[in-house]
Amino acid sequence: MSADPLPTPYLLAHIQEALATDGRARELGVDVTVAGTHVVLNGTVATDAQRVAIAEVAAEVVAAHAPGHEVVNELDVMSHDEGGSVEELA
Amino acid sequence: MSRIAAVGDIHVGLDSVGEVARGLQHVNDRADLLLLAGDLTRCGTSDEAELVADELAGVRIPVVAVLGNHDHHGDEPGKVVEALTRAGVIVLDGTSTTVDVGGTVIGVAGAKGFGGGFAGACATAFGERAMKAFVDETRREAARLHDALVGVARRADRTVALLHYSPVEETLRGERLEIYPFLGSHLLAEAIDTAGADLVVHGHAHHGAERGVTPGGIRVRNVAQPVIGHAYRVFDLRDPAAEGRSVA
Numbered sequence: 446m447s448a449d450p451l452p453t454p455y456l457l458a459h460i461q462e463a464l465a466t467d468g469r470a471r472e473l474g475v476d477v478t479v480a481g482t483h484v485v486l487n488g489t490v491a492t493d494a495q496r497v498a499i500a501e502v503a504a505e506v507v508a509a510h511a512p513g514h515e516v517v518n519e520l521d522v523m524s525h526d527e528g529g530s531v532e533e534l535a
Numbered sequence: 536m537s538r539i540a541a542v543g544d545i546h547v548g549l550d551s552v553g554e555v556a557r558g559l560q561h562v563n564d565r566a567d568l569l570l571l572a573g574d575l576t577r578c579g580t581s582d583e584a585e586l587v588a589d590e591l592a593g594v595r596i597p598v599v600a601v602l603g604n605h606d607h608h609g610d611e612p613g614k615v616v617e618a619l620t621r622a623g624v625i626v627l628d629g630t631s632t633t634v635d636v637g638g639t640v641i642g643v644a645g646a647k648g649f650g651g652g653f654a655g656a657c658a659t660a661f662g663e664r665a666m667k668a669f670v671d672e673t674r675r676e677a678a679r680l681h682d683a684l685v686g687v688a689r690r691a692d693r694t695v696a697l698l699h700y701s702p703v704e705e706t707l708r709g710e711r712l713e714i715y716p717f718l719g720s721h722l723l724a725e726a727i728d729t730a731g732a733d734l735v736v737h738g739h740a741h742h743g744a745e746r747g748v749t750p751g752g753i754r755v756r757n758v759a760q761p762v763i764g765h766a767y768r769v770f771d772l773r774d775p776a777a778e779g780r781s782v783a
Contacts (some may be wrong), residue, residue, distance in 0.1 A: 474544075495548065524765055527561050529765045531771050
């Protein structure tokens with residue numbers, strides 16, 4: 446395997462594939478972007494544990510294919526707050 | 536009034552114990568019916584479905600659900616349905632049910648739906664078998680939803696179409712345009728507009744928008760939990776007949 450980083454489109458595809466198929470993540474709703482040497486994860490996931498696991502999976506792909514890049518975990522966790530207005534539909 | 540709570544994409548996994556239940560603590564007081572718009576589990580295993588059942592144990596109002604793509608990932612949707620059904624959840628799959636809420640009968644017709652995209656930028660049943668199968672799946676889902684809506688309308692005062700995939704583009708705004716064909720299909724909207732409904736509820740589009748409308752003027756709400764930012768959304772589906780006025 447080359448030590449050179451994968452071109453960005455291929456790196457993104459590898460990360461998205463891993464997030465969908467790795468049993469620790471199983472998440473298709475993460476937005477992955479690359480800014481310089483930073484791989485940024487955005488979106489909302491079900492639990493704190495899944496938030497951490499997704500970043501771990503992404504970091505493994507980055508370590509294998511884009512050495513020198515770093516994962517930035519900007520993921521949010523779903524709110525279980527019961528508030529919110531009631532929408533009236535006549 | 537008929538208060539309908541709805542949420543989709545709760546994605547219950549083995550690390551989720553207690554999270555969803557905590558968010559549903561007061562739903563019995565806030566709503567008369569709870570709709571679950573698919574992706575109840577993360578990987579579609581029967582173990583996860585049992586966890587969903589546990590999370591719903593405190594819900595005493597009727598619960599009606601459809602499955603989502605995550606609920607199919609384990610290739611055992613039948614076992615997922617069995618676990619949910621044992622817990623009292625009514626799981627719809629091209630079928631319908633009715634719930635009497637204080638004398639107003641709410642009819643819910645549900646189907647998972649599927650993708651294909653939207654008019655002008657959609658898949659067509661042409662070429663390879665895989666492409667024809669893809670489009671045929673959506674056509675089949677749309678047809679079954681249509682028939683379920685027509686059937687339930689005969690015995691309900693108000694009707695709701697419950698889906699996982701989106702019937703319109705409006706509730707996908709925020710998602711990348713390139714993935715719209717994987718998020719929904721105009722065939723679902725056409726089926727709903729032809730059959731008629733008072734409200735459409737769906738999930739699936741985590742980065743989408745909450746509100747939309749079908750070309751026929753039926754309100755569409757994306758209740759994917761990442762979109763609504765709460766445990767569920769509540770809709771007060773008023774019965775115009777009971778209130779002595781006509782539907783706009």
